[in-house]
Amino acid sequence: METYESLLTAITPPAGTATRPILNPATGGTVTAAPVHTVEDLEAAVEAARAAQPSWAALSHQERSQVLLDTADAIDRSAEALAQLLSREQGKPLNGPNARFEVGACSAWLRATASIELAPEVVVDDGETYAEVHYRPVGVVGAIGPWNWPMMIAIWQIAPSLRMGNTVVLKPSEYTPLSVLALAVVMNQVLPEGLLTVIAGGQEVGARLASHPAVGKVMFTGSTETGKAIVRSSADTVKRLTLELGGNDAAIVLPDADPRAIAQDLFWGAFINTGQTCAAIKRLYVHADIYDAVCDALTDVALATPMGIGTDEQNLLGPLQNKQQYDIVARLVDAAKESGAKVLVGGNPDPRQPGYFYPTTLVADIGNDNPLVAEEQFGPALPIIRYTNLDEAIELANGLDAGLGASVWSSDRKQAHRIAERLQAGSVWINAHGRINPMVPFGGTKQSGYGLEFGVAGLKALGVPQVISG
Incomplete structure (x- = not known):
């Protein structure tokens, strides 16, 4: 179990690392310093993710799901420390539908994702032709997160990616890197090495993540303008994309x-x-x-x-x-x-x-x-x-x-x-608004993005369909 103080220690950059202060938006005071990761750091993270992915993908869905359940337990054990950090960095209150709620949603989402059944789909079985659809891992998933729900949306990206046998390199918002770094510290107490790496870099890191030839898919939640830039950056490598963009x-x-x-x-x-x-x-x-x-x-x-x-x-x-x-x-x-x-x-x-x-x-x-x-x-x-x-x-x-x-x-x-x-x-x-459910698909239309998250549809979006006939 992590305390607030031990989390701060765990995310403190090593001596000699470039840093910048992260301010509490409620007081203007400094929470702590965040690392300023570079494109070189990203390259090392992608290579580690690529090396770790085959052995992770070789496990069954059930085995990977058990790891997610164990990871959810680890989050619960450190929930209060994570909420305290989130409140200070993001500004949201501890109570109500805010910091404690968000951390609780992280573990709940992991458990829900672990429980979803995804069996091969038989599409034709007429006595002459038999065909079924399987979903294979994409490989390395690049995730780019926002500052409004930094931990919860990170889990929306991480949980289905890992469940499907992928590994994840995640770039958090420059406004809220501490929360996501701390969440990864807790999760990596359980996850095998190389499966999840957080790179707290700037715009150039995000652009490289979106264009990196070893990254098979990018998931992004944020502004429509940034989403358009990701589409452009991903075009040369024909990446799969899930974009959850601005709404009005x-x-x-x-x-x-x-x-x-x-x-x-x-x-x-x-x-x-x-x-x-x-x-x-x-x-x-x-x-x-x-x-x-x-x-x-x-x-x-x-x-x-x-x-x-x-x-x-x-x-x-x-x-x-x-x-x-x-x-x-x-x-x-x-x-x-x-x-x-x-x-x-x-x-x-x-x-x-x-x-x-x-x-x-x-x-x-x-x-x-x-x-x-x-x-x-x-x-x-x-x-x-x-x-x-x-x-x-x-x-x-x-x-x-x-x-x-x-x-x-x-x-x-x-x-x-x-x-x-x-x-x-x-x-x-x-008679409600914004009530999301881990089993109910979620995604936008028009310039609010494309691709679905959550539920079976969300898992399929983190896989490559393969049809086997005969």
């Missing part, structure tokens, strides 16, 4: 919904991780008949939800993780205010407060073409758009290039399902 998720509330009954779920659908979630509600369309009631109910929830330093046990919302994201949120809210939109709560950051705290902000009476609606804010600011015609609301919801998630809120589930079928998003939830 719409939620449509029908006039038969109960504002008070849905307020909590609506709020957390938008503000989980202080709004720093790809598949969070970014645009809320509410029918005019209940518009004011929904605004009032959401305001009450916002005022009752504490924001502050993540390691203070009472807080449920934290800071923006970095100044760049803080500036984006501030710019978009300012544009909304200048347009005449009505700020129901928030929108007034305290310049004297340390850290990147932006108050929980709800903006009403706003036009659909306002930048706060049209651009992904990725923070604690939610525009609430009034509509009267449902067809027009669906058209507005579908009007952007993003298509990661969406949701419909109604007391009539059949009607909600009919509307869901008309929404252009990879996942559509009914």
